Amino acid sequence: MINSTTSNSSTTETAVTCTNCNLDNLCIPKGLPRSEIGELALLVNRNNIRQKGEAIYHTGSPFRGIIALRSGSAKLLSFDQNGNELVVDFILPGELLGFDGLSSQTHNCTAIALETVNYCHLPAYKIEILAINTPGLSQVLLQRSCNQFDAQVQKMMLNRRSAEERVACFILHISDRLRIRGYSELEFRLSMSREEIGNYLGIAHETVSRIIHLLQARKLITVKSKQLKILNKKELFSFHTT
Amino acid sequence: MINSTTSNSSTTETAVTCTNCNLDNLCIPKGLPRSEIGELALLVNRNNIRQKGEAIYHTGSPFRGIIALRSGSAKLLSFDQNGNELVVDFILPGELLGFDGLSSQTHNCTAIALETVNYCHLPAYKIEILAINTPGLSQVLLQRSCNQFDAQVQKMMLNRRSAEERVACFILHISDRLRIRGYSELEFRLSMSREEIGNYLGIAHETVSRIIHLLQARKLITVKSKQLKILNKKELFSFHTT
DNA sequence: CGTTCACTTGACCCCACTCAATCCTAGTGG
DNA sequence: CCACTAGGATTGAGTGGGGTCAAGTGAACG
Numbered sequence: 386m387i388n389s390t391t392s393n394s395s396t397t398e399t400a401v402t403c404t405n406c407n408l409d410n411l412c413i414p415k416g417l418p419r420s421e422i423g424e425l426a427l428l429v430n431r432n433n434i435r436q437k438g439e440a441i442y443h444t445g446s447p448f449r450g451i452i453a454l455r456s457g458s459a460k461l462l463s464f465d466q467n468g469n470e471l472v473v474d475f476i477l478p479g480e481l482l483g484f485d486g487l488s489s490q491t492h493n494c495t496a497i498a499l500e501t502v503n504y505c506h507l508p509a510y511k512i513e514i515l516a517i518n519t520p521g522l523s524q525v526l527l528q529r530s531c532n533q534f535d536a537q538v539q540k541m542m543l544n545r546r547s548a549e550e551r552v553a554c555f556i557l558h559i560s561d562r563l564r565i566r567g568y569s570e571l572e573f574r575l576s577m578s579r580e581e582i583g584n585y586l587g588i589a590h591e592t593v594s595r596i597i598h599l600l601q602a603r604k605l606i607t608v609k610s611k612q613l614k615i616l617n618k619k620e621l622f623s624f625h626t627t
Numbered sequence: 628m629i630n631s632t633t634s635n636s637s638t639t640e641t642a643v644t645c646t647n648c649n650l651d652n653l654c655i656p657k658g659l660p661r662s663e664i665g666e667l668a669l670l671v672n673r674n675n676i677r678q679k680g681e682a683i684y685h686t687g688s689p690f691r692g693i694i695a696l697r698s699g700s701a702k703l704l705s706f707d708q709n710g711n712e713l714v715v716d717f718i719l720p721g722e723l724l725g726f727d728g729l730s731s732q733t734h735n736c737t738a739i740a741l742e743t744v745n746y747c748h749l750p751a752y753k754i755e756i757l758a759i760n761t762p763g764l765s766q767v768l769l770q771r772s773c774n775q776f777d778a779q780v781q782k783m784m785l786n787r788r789s790a791e792e793r794v795a796c797f798i799l800h801i802s803d804r805l806r807i808r809g810y811s812e813l814e815f816r817l818s819m820s821r822e823e824i825g826n827y828l829g830i831a832h833e834t835v836s837r838i839i840h841l842l843q844a845r846k847l848i849t850v851k852s853k854q855l856k857i858l859n860k861k862e863l864f865s866f867h868t869t
Numbered sequence: 870c871g872t873t874c875a876c877t878t879g880a881c882c883c884c885a886c887t888c889a890a891t892c893c894t895a896g897t898g899g
Numbered sequence: 900c901c902a903c904t905a906g907g908a909t910t911g912a913g914t915g916g917g918g919t920c921a922a923g924t925g926a927a928c929g
Contacts, residue, residue, distance in 0.1 A: 463780045471787065473780055485780070488773040494780065516762045523758055523765035530772040531730040537779040538705045538715055538727070538735065544786050544829050545713065548917065579876065587786050589918055594877055610876085610926080790885065821908060831886055836909050852894075852908085870929100877924070884918090892909065899902085 402426035408479045412453045413507060413525065421519045428515065430506040431455075441482070441496040441504065448486030450508040451526065454478050457502030458576045461485070462495045472585040474536075475499070475577060477559070479566045484530050499576040544587060546624075551586045552596045553624035556606065560615060572614045644668035650721045650808075654695045655749060655767065663761045670757065672748040673697075683724070683738040683746065690728030692750040693768065696720050699744030700818045703727070704737045714827040716778075717741070717819060719801070721808045726772050741818040786829060788866075793828045794838045795866035798848065802857060814856045 403414050403426035413429075414422045435441055441452060441459060454476055461474040461482060473494055476482050486492035490509075515522045539558075543551050564570035575582070579597075583590040600606045605621045607614045615621060645656050645668035655671075656664045677683055683694060683701060696718055703716040703724060715736055718724050728734035732751075757764040781800075785793050806812035817824070821839075825832035842848045847859045857863060 463784070465784055465787075469787075471780075471784055473783060484773045484776055488770045488777060493777060513762075513766070516765055520755075520758045520762070520765070523762070523769065524755070527765065527769050527772060528730045530769060530776070531726045533776055534726050534772070534779070535730060535735060537776070537782075538713075540779075540783070541715060542705070542707055542713055545707075545711075590875090591877080591919085592917060595917095598877080820906095832907090833887085833909080834885060837885095840909075873926100873928085875924105875926080877922105879922085880920090882917105882919085884916100885914105886916090887914080888912090890909100890911085892907100894907080895905095897902105897904080899900105 403429060406455070408453070408455060412479055412505070413451065413481065413522075413529075416525050416528070417519075417521050421521050424519050425507075425515065425522065428507060428511040430508065433504050433506055435498040435502050435504075437498055437500050439498050441498060441502070442486070442492050444492055444495045446486075446492050448483070448490045448492060448509055450506055450512065451481055451483045451487075452496075453481050453505045453507070455503045455505060457504075458499045459496050459502055460499055460577060460581060462497060463493065464495075470584060472577075472581050475559075475581075475585065477562050477566065480562070481529055484533060487530070499581075548586075548588045548592050549596050549599070550624045551588060552582075552593060553600065553605075553621050555582065555586055556600075556613065556615065557618075557622060560618075570615075571618070572612075575611045575613055645671060648697070650695070650697060654721055654747070655693065655723065655764075655771075658767050658770070659761075659763050663763050666761050667749075667757065667764065670749060670753040672750065675746050675748055677740040677744050677746075679740055679742050681740050683740065683744070684728070684734050686734055686737045688728075688734050690725070690732045690734060690751055692748055692754065693723055693725045693729075694738075695723050695747045695749070697745045697747060700741045701738050701744055702741055702819060702823060704739060705735065706737075712826060714819075714823050717801075717823075717827065719804050719808065722804070723771055726775060729772070741823075790828075790830045790834050791838050791841070792866045793830060794824075794835060795842065795847075795863050797824065797828055798842075798855065798857065799860075799864060802860075812857075813860070814854075817853045817855055 403409055403412070403422050404419075406412065409415075409422070414425060417425065435457075442449065444462075444464060456478050458478070459476045459482065460472055461476060463471045463473050465471060473485075474482075476496070482496055483492075485494040512522075512526070543554055546554070559575070560570045560573070563573055577585075579590040579593045583593045586593070597606075597608055600621070601608060603620075605615070605617045607616060645651055645654070645664050646661075648654065651657075651664070656667060659667065677699075684691065686704075686706060698720050700720070701718045701724065702714055703718060705713045705715050707713060715727075716724075718738070724738055725734075727736040754764075754768070785796055788796070801817070802812045802815070805815055819827075821832040821835045825835045828835070839848070839850055842863070843850060845862075847857070847863045849856045849858060
């Protein structure tokens with residue numbers, strides 16, 4: 386129930402469309418008139434699966450379209466000249482990815498599944514078809530793309546803060562995104578490693594460990610390996626204002 | 628000549644359009660078919676002026692459209708809870724801004740002129756008109772928006788590097804953007820203060836000073852107040868690979 | 870049951886921050 | 900034309916947050 390992937394991969398393929406998907410008010414269709422969603426639904430490839438560690442797309446591969454995660458989570462990576470990974474973002478269910486390839490028609494990021502993922506795929510050439518038949522869609526995509534810009538600004542803000550504030554904000558940010566998607570906001574699983582969190586936040590993984598330890602000592606959270614529970618959201622949130 | 632703002636603010640207003648503007652292959656029209664540029668040209672407000680220090684738009688103000696700088700430069704700011712400035716980006720001639728307001732229809736950044744600027748303005752409601760009549764434009768805007776995403780990834784990379792590398796890369800990045808716009812890539816004016824550079828790069832302004840001093844001592848650049856000359860681009864560039 | 874990899878914890882050290890003093894430079898007014 | 904001023908830029912001294920390195924612990928998996 387908590388997982389949005391429910392059956393339908395068998396006989397009645399056409400039964401699941403954007404119109405009745407439980408992500409319909411989060412995913413691409415959000416903000417589109419009902420009539421246009423129908424048109425969108427016909428163009429989307431559903432039920433694509435990737436196992437943990439597998440790539441959804443690679444840096445350098447041609448842009449093949451926009452992807453919407455239905456379940457599972459992923460990380461978006463970039464690489465520097467020496468081949469060092471940079472974790473650009475984490476993607477949670479109901480969120481979109483693929484924008485990193487739209488401009489140049491070639492992906493400059495790699496998307497890797499952090500656990501088994503099920504995703505829908507809106508092929509690139511169909512975006513152009515939709516742009517003509519369904520003007521609303523271009524607007525929606527443009528909005529989503531700009532949304533990512535807003536998120537980047539928040540990310541830049543974090544880079545001014547201490548390691549402690551970064552980790553606290555990171556936890557709250559994940560919590561918030563899960564809440565919007567209808568999951569528990571106070572208890573969830575961090576599907577990424579300490580290493581990946583540190584990379585994303587721009588701090589060493591040892592520091593992530595130390596700070597998680599610290600937050601536990603202060604009774605703000607409890608952590609058992611990857612399972613996390615927020616005990617005192619209010620005080621955790623105070624890092625925002627500090 | 629080096630300045631793209633040339634006369635025409637007087638009688639023959641209609642003489643300057645997107646079709647004959649010297650920025651036409653950099654600005655919004657880039658990538659649009661000739662016919663569609665004509666349509667775009669009719670909808671754009673030209674010759675808007677702001678003096679140094681004046682705002683082009685404010686955080687919280689309603690989104691009024693996409694802006695293309697014709698001459699001068701600007702900084703894009705965001706503010707944290709305590710009202711501290713965060714320099715999100717610098718905008719050079721021929722570059723676009725305003726995407727920070729597209730998603731929510733309200734700007735979450737403030738754009739301030741760093742020197743006298745002249746800009747064109749594509750009003751928001753006309754973007755929707757264009758989306759219907761000129762499907763190519765939506766695509767172009769979407770591409771530009773995603774371009775900014777790519778730039779953000781580069782910015783994140785910089786945050787992993789030492790202060791020295793950040794300053795070196797900053798100089799090269801400005802140089803490169805000016806080159807594309809047809810200005811000298813080896814000698815130019817930094818229109819922003821050390822404080823603003825430091826804020827942008829996530830380092831103290833004293834550190835910016837110290838490193839500029841260092842780069843001069845190594846004969847890689849010379850700096851006289853805001854005037855900068857690159858002496859050894861190759862070695863300066865080696866910071867990229869380090 | 871052993872191997873491997875993620876995570877934790879400790880010790881040490883360095884880069885860049887902060888604070889503070891001084892030096893420039895552009896702008897202003899006499 | 901020069902003196903004065905204010906804000907930017909530079910330079911120095913001292914310090915601490917978080918990085919690195921290294922060792923130890925735990926948990927997952929074949």
